[in-house]
Amino acid sequence: MYETIDLDRIDSIQTPPEEEPARQYYFLARCRKYVENESRRMGRALTARVVTFGCQMNARDSEKLSGILKEAGFQTADDEEADFVIYNTCTVRDNANQRVYGRLGHLNSLKKKNPRMKIALCGCMMQEPSVIEKIRKSYSFVDLIFGTHNIYKFAELLSAMFEQEGMVLDIWKDTDRIVEDLPASRKYPFKSGINIMFGCNNFCSYCIVPYVRGRERSRAPRDILREITSLVSEGVVEVMLLGQNVNSYGKNAEFSMTFAQLLEEVEQIEGLKRIRFMTSHPKDLSDDLIQVMKKSTKICRHLHLPLQSGSTRILEAMNRKYTREQYLRLADKIRREIPDISLTTDIIVGFPGEEPRDVDETIDVIQKVGFDNAFTFLYSRRTGTPAAAMANQVMPEVAKEGFDRLLKVVQDTARQNILRLKGQVLDALTEEVNEQDEHFLTGRLSNNTIVHFRGDKSLVGKIVKVHLKECHGFYYVGELLSE
Ligand code: 5AD
Ligand code: SF4
Numbered sequence: 001m002y003e004t005i006d007l008d009r010i011d012s013i014q015t016p017p018e019e020e021p022a023r024q025y026y027f028l029a030r031c032r033k034y035v036e037n038e039s040r041r042m043g044r045a046l047t048a049r050v051v052t053f054g055c056q057m058n059a060r061d062s063e064k065l066s067g068i069l070k071e072a073g074f075q076t077a078d079d080e081e082a083d084f085v086i087y088n089t090c091t092v093r094d095n096a097n098q099r100v101y102g103r104l105g106h107l108n109s110l111k112k113k114n115p116r117m118k119i120a121l122c123g124c125m126m127q128e129p130s131v132i133e134k135i136r137k138s139y140s141f142v143d144l145i146f147g148t149h150n151i152y153k154f155a156e157l158l159s160a161m162f163e164q165e166g167m168v169l170d171i172w173k174d175t176d177r178i179v180e181d182l183p184a185s186r187k188y189p190f191k192s193g194i195n196i197m198f199g200c201n202n203f204c205s206y207c208i209v210p211y212v213r214g215r216e217r218s219r220a221p222r223d224i225l226r227e228i229t230s231l232v233s234e235g236v237v238e239v240m241l242l243g244q245n246v247n248s249y250g251k252n253a254e255f256s257m258t259f260a261q262l263l264e265e266v267e268q269i270e271g272l273k274r275i276r277f278m279t280s281h282p283k284d285l286s287d288d289l290i291q292v293m294k295k296s297t298k299i300c301r302h303l304h305l306p307l308q309s310g311s312t313r314i315l316e317a318m319n320r321k322y323t324r325e326q327y328l329r330l331a332d333k334i335r336r337e338i339p340d341i342s343l344t345t346d347i348i349v350g351f352p353g354e355e356p357r358d359v360d361e362t363i364d365v366i367q368k369v370g371f372d373n374a375f376t377f378l379y380s381r382r383t384g385t386p387a388a389a390m391a392n393q394v395m396p397e398v399a400k401e402g403f404d405r406l407l408k409v410v411q412d413t414a415r416q417n418i419l420r421l422k423g424q425v426l427d428a429l430t431e432e433v434n435e436q437d438e439h440f441l442t443g444r445l446s447n448n449t450i451v452h453f454r455g456d457k458s459l460v461g462k463i464v465k466v467h468l469k470e471c472h473g474f475y476y477v478g479e480l481l482s483e
């Protein structure tokens with residue numbers, strides 16, 4: 001494991017080793033020397049800032065970036081006025097890309113004030129050739145660019161950036177590699193994301209993820225279990241198992257284990273209190289998984305099950321591989337087996353060819369399933385995906401009309417659903433001191449609902465019993481009963 005490595009004993013003058021992760025430890029040692037020298041020269045510590053766009057996967061990747069920066073000797077900066085700033089980007093919808101371009105302008109002005117400042121970009125957006133072209137042309141002040149497949153090489157790339165002039169650019173098309181035992185610096189001491197697989201093979205016709213994250217690769221069960229066991233020994237009580245489609249965990253792998261079996265193994269880890277996972281594709285959700293969840297005392301009562309559309313016609317064009325009826329039957333079965341579960345979902349409005357009657361069908365599914373929350377997105381045309389080439393693109397004002405109509409139903413349904421918890425006493429993991437009022441804490445119920453309650457900050461990271469008193473739309477205000 002990484003914790004046992006002493007970087008200061010690595011000879012970083014010799015030629016670097018070929019094998020991983022030893023090669024990255026070597027470059028980390030080199031980075032540490034560089035940061036030490038720079039700090040001495042400037043008479044202060046060097047600071048770094050990691051900015052994350054997008055999903056939980058990116059959030060976890062950012063913890064790995066932060067881990068490397070911390071080991072290299074950087075101090076964490078609270079804002080972007082730092083010596084090193086890295087944007088971990090998302091490209092799932094175009095507005096994520098636009099935000100990055102907007103903020104890069106601001107970074108350029110900071111760099112003019114601090115010419116030794118270094119700027120890096122990584123993540124999904126960097127896997128798109130058109131993006132790289134644009135950055136080279138219009139944002140040439142960026143010092144380092146890499147993609148999703150070689151993030152494990154961050155120490156090596158950082159070291160190259162320090163040692164050579166001009167922009168360092170390293171983008172890979174794909175990889176089948178998984179490098180273990182690199183450091184990570186967690187945002188929360190008591191909960192952590194764990195990658196169980198990378199990439200996606202589903203090719204939903206609107207989605208760019210399979211092109212920028214590559215083919216599905218599952219981590220070996222022993223590596224996952226070892227990582228969780230080690231996190232638990234450091235005080236982690238809740239883990240979130242991460243993958244684009246966790247239900248296809250272990251497919252085409254050298255080992256034989258399904259996602260349901262993996263969960264059973266994780267459940268055995270002593271000291272671990274809560275298990276979450278994200279995301280489940282409805283087409284692969286097995287009866288075994290439902291039974292494992294039902295029996296489990298640790299798996300949280302929450303399932304995020306993206307619907308995308310409630311119209312079979314549109315689902316087919318989206319290449320989702322299930323019908324409206326199959327989704328409804330699945331949701332019904334899950335609710336029957338695990339009555340206290342919360343179901344949440346993702347919905348896209350304005351997919352090519354979508355008509356108001358399709359939106360009506362989606363609304364109907366929302367009402368029938370009674371989602372506790374739904375993330376609703378306007379369709380975004382992503383270059384290179386099959387849907388981008390479809391002739392029947394929807395006019396933005398038509399899409400917006402459908403979006404507003406749907407959003408209202410989503411909000412009404414969620415509000416009604418959350419009311420069912422009123423008066424109950426439930427366990428909450430205390431996550432932080434409330435941002436608005438320091439006498440209040442913010443916690444998360446097993447079903448993912450947020451609850452605010454009066455309490456002392458020493459309870460952060462602890463699971464406590466809370467009486468859910470007032471429902472405020474999407475969250476509760478409750479009373480702390482006991483630890
Ligand atoms: N346009 C809009 N939403 C999208 N998503 C993925 N691709 C697109 C797109 N091109 C949404 C899906 C997915 C979530 C992570 O992002 O709903 O579940
Ligand atoms: Fe995209 Fe579909 Fe893969 Fe999810 S399952 S990442 S929506 S292609």
